[in-house]
Amino acid sequence: MTGLAHTRYVGLVTRAIAFAVDAAVIDGVAVLVFAVVALASTVLHIPDDVKTILLVIGGVAYILWAGGYFIWFWATDGRTLGNRVMYIRVVPANGGTLGYPRAARRFVGLILAVLPLFLGLVGILFSERRRGFQDRLANTVVVHDPERREPRAGSGRRSAAAAPSEHAPAS
Amino acid sequence: MRFPGPPGLGLALRVGAEAGRAATRTAEAAFLMALDAALASPVAEQAVDRVLASPLADRTVDRVLASPLADRTVDRVLDSPLADRTVDRVLASPLAERAVDRILAGPLMDAVAEDLVRHAVPQRLADQLLEAGIGDEIAARIVTGPELDRIVDTTLASPAFARLAEGVVNSPAIERVADEVANSPGMERVVTRVIESRLVDAVVRQLLVSDELWLLVSEIARSEPVTDAITADTLGFAGELAAEMRAYSRGGDDRLERIARRMLRRGKT
Numbered sequence: 001m002t003g004l005a006h007t008r009y010v011g012l013v014t015r016a017i018a019f020a021v022d023a024a025v026i027d028g029v030a031v032l033v034f035a036v037v038a039l040a041s042t043v044l045h046i047p048d049d050v051k052t053i054l055l056v057i058g059g060v061a062y063i064l065w066a067g068g069y070f071i072w073f074w075a076t077d078g079r080t081l082g083n084r085v086m087y088i089r090v091v092p093a094n095g096g097t098l099g100y101p102r103a104a105r106r107f108v109g110l111i112l113a114v115l116p117l118f119l120g121l122v123g124i125l126f127s128e129r130r131r132g133f134q135d136r137l138a139n140t141v142v143v144h145d146p147e148r149r150e151p152r153a154g155s156g157r158r159s160a161a162a163a164p165s166e167h168a169p170a171s
Numbered sequence: 172m173r174f175p176g177p178p179g180l181g182l183a184l185r186v187g188a189e190a191g192r193a194a195t196r197t198a199e200a201a202f203l204m205a206l207d208a209a210l211a212s213p214v215a216e217q218a219v220d221r222v223l224a225s226p227l228a229d230r231t232v233d234r235v236l237a238s239p240l241a242d243r244t245v246d247r248v249l250d251s252p253l254a255d256r257t258v259d260r261v262l263a264s265p266l267a268e269r270a271v272d273r274i275l276a277g278p279l280m281d282a283v284a285e286d287l288v289r290h291a292v293p294q295r296l297a298d299q300l301l302e303a304g305i306g307d308e309i310a311a312r313i314v315t316g317p318e319l320d321r322i323v324d325t326t327l328a329s330p331a332f333a334r335l336a337e338g339v340v341n342s343p344a345i346e347r348v349a350d351e352v353a354n355s356p357g358m359e360r361v362v363t364r365v366i367e368s369r370l371v372d373a374v375v376r377q378l379l380v381s382d383e384l385w386l387l388v389s390e391i392a393r394s395e396p397v398t399d400a401i402t403a404d405t406l407g408f409a410g411e412l413a414a415e416m417r418a419y420s421r422g423g424d425d426r427l428e429r430i431a432r433r434m435l436r437r438g439k440t
Contacts, residue, residue, distance in 0.1 A: 011424020017416060085413050086420065125431040130424075
């Protein structure tokens with residue numbers, strides 16, 4: 001934990017914005033693919049049974065695409081595209097690398113946290129290290145990216161001013 | 172050349188020739204003295220007056236002047252190198268210079284100038300020259316001749332012209348005039364009429380249908396500096412937007428947690 005002693009854990013608002021960016025990317029690609037398939041289906045005569053099968057395949061593909069998106073980014077870099085925009089990173093709570101198994105566990109934890117009316121995310125508001133259910137399940141934390149700095153001094157000052165010191169990094 | 176003859180003949184001839192020349196000089200001097208005396212005498216003066224006053228003299232002069240001989244003589248004199256040398260000497264002599272100075276400084280010139288002005292001689296002369304087309308010919312000659320180009324080139328290249336142009340451009344008067352012209356209602360009307368004229372519409376239409384314009388626009392749009400600038404601006408704008416969002420989201424994290432914890436404490440109490 002000493003490696004994270006001087007990092008700052010990320011709160012719910014920032015994580016929600018990052019997730020919204022990720023959702024926009026995932027849904028944007030999915031909509032584009034769906035539009036191409038739908039246009040092609042208007043030209044080709046496809047039976048209804050085949051359409052149903054295609055819908056099921058599309059649903060499964062969407063889940064795989066969304067899951068693969070998060071798992072691959074978390075496992076390789078700890079940063080999805082939304083995380084890159086918000087300068088945040090998912091890291092193991094005890095240091096080291098995240099890896100695919102832990103990234104997959106975190107993705108499952110995220111789904112489980114969201115299903116009961118987002119109750120699994122409440123822990124981010126009250127825990128000292130701002131950990132939700134998915135973080136506890138995968139033993140991860142979300143921190144501000146120490147490798148990235150704000151390009152403008154004004155933004156940096158505003159960020160520092162807006163950041164109270166009540167959440168000191170956990171040792 | 173020596174002539175064969177008895178001794179002493181050469182000496183005799185030389186003595187004889189010298190005696191002849193001395194006699195000639197004596198006779199010439201005597202003749203000149205006699206001529207001076209004759210010319211200085213009242214008789215000669217009266218004779219000259221009579222001759223000059225007589226009709227014979229007039230007729231003689233008329234006939235001489237009307238004769239081809241007089242013309243040829245005058246032509247020969249004027250064409251001779253002697254006439255040129257004489258004119259040159261006269262012009263170069265201090266005497267001529269003094270004479271011209273005295274004439275120019277004297278009352279004669281003033282009187283002549285007054286008469287010229289009183290009788291409007293310059294105006295009449297100018298009118299006649301203009302009526303004869305001399306002015307047009309001079310203008311045509313100046314415009315078509317190489318002298319104008321030379322004069323213009325020399326003028327434009329001269330430092331004096333540069334100083335003059337700089338002085339004119341930087342002068343407050345020119346600036347004031349330019350301001351007055353630019354802000355005048357007349358200029359506004361002219362600009363409005365130009366903009367509303369069919370000429371502008373025609374030019375714009377012509378530009379819009381010209382392939383060269385779109386080729387130019389395409390070249391500019393594809394040029395590396397322009398695309399780099401657009402990319403930099405877009406990325407810069409997106410970066411600034413993201414930075415603002417990050418700053419507000421961090422504050423939002425803390426505020427949301429404070430609100431949640433306050434609500435939790437109230438729920439407990």
